[in-house]
Amino acid sequence: MRSTLRCLIAILFFGAAWHCPAEETRLGNRLTPAVLAVRKALPWVVNIGTEQVIRVDDGYDVFYNDFFKWYSPRSKEVIEYFPLGSGVIVDPRGLVVTNYHVIQRAQRIEIRLWDGTTHQAELVGFDASNDLCLLRLVGDFKDKPLATAAFALPDDVLLGETVLSVGNPFGLEHSVSQGVISAINRKLEDGETTYDDILQTDAAINPGNSGGPLINLNGELIGLNLAIRHDAQGIGFVIPMKRIEQFLSHWLLPERFSSACLGMVLDQPFVMGNKGIILPEVMSCSDTHRAGLQKGDEVVAVNDQPIRRLADFGRAVWALRTGDNVRMTLAAGREVTTTVGTMRAPKLIQTRLGLQVQKLTRTLNEAMGFKPDLAGLTISEIYPEGAFARQQPTWRQVLKRGDVIIQVEDRLTPDENALAEVLSKTRSGQNLRLIVLSLQGRHYVTLAVDITLN
Known part of the structure; x- marks a missing residue:
């Protein structure tokens, strides 16, 4: 009894990814790495839809409207949720990444979370050539941060390893399929765009899976489902983690969300150093020059948050606003404190x-x-x-x-x-x-x- 109670408490505080010794004993070999990986991923996979206006009637409309439609038509308009695709939560404050083609023509974007709650979302930015976009959920998640995807290291993919696809195929929410990595660095032409680093998998990908995650057995995001080959079975294509992270580093800056200015030149890419990320050119629209930051400095922490990859820096700074203080720790051991300015x-x-x-x-x-x-x-x-x-x-x-x-x-x-x-x-x-x-x-x-x- 006590063991069961402890398990219930653990699940309550740590979520579905937690498993207990009692559960391991009961389920035995069924509690596979795939099952555990899915449990980790489900809370940060979202379903993306839009509102569609439809007309409904009670079956007597044809007869009724023939005589009375000019006075009082019986049929009425009803707003219904229409599924579009899937997405991945990349920041606990409500940022979601998905394919651009999923939301390209949507007038209103609705995000449905694992717990069934629905939030309206706003488009932040998109990269049409890479078919990626960033959305922000409307709402305040400070008191209840959202579950966030764990990122695999870029290029950390093994040919033949088991992978799992999670998404919203044909509106069937949070469906899971399993396969392997069939090919790495596959060349794919899509209109005027040519990709040369696409992952190929035989995990089932159907309409509605677009923008959803492909994960490894550690429950880590290794790519976003992109497309399938329509004249074949078991040939799906996935945008790799490296491309996703480069996209996020381009958009996760204060300048994208307000008139705040951290001082980074937006069109210059961030690159990884030995320990952290290398700063591109620093502008004079903030106090960064007076603080001593300059191009080529390697940042290993922002406000005590370690910076080990490109996405870490973006998630540490995107929500900053004018007047906020930022403390950056450099690889050389020097600390620089700067104040976020305002773009002129x-x-x-x-x-x-x-x-x-x-x-x-x-x-x-x-x-x-x-x-x-x-x-x-x-x-x-x-x-x-x-x-x-x-x-x-x-x-x-x-x-x-x-x-x-x-x-x-x-x-x-x-x-x-x-x-x-x-x-x-x-x-x-x-x-x-x-x-x-x-x-x-x-x-x-x-x-x-x-x-x-x-």
């Missing part, structure tokens, strides 16, 4: 929009054929897409140098500060509408351009 207007505009703008003046208006008193911001530079984001926004095929931004949402933009004030309340992945004067041939026309922010 030009940097904020470049970060969110990938643009450089210039205030219209009377001289510019005359040169461009506008009325002398026209107020707005002319686009003087559009940064190359790869230099500031990976989102491949289609609006970049519409705007060009010389176009004039006169309004963002319902706010006029007579100068940089007005535009920056609007952007300071935004985050990456958010949608905004710009009202733009665009040169079409010899004439300017007014365009409404919907933009996904970086």
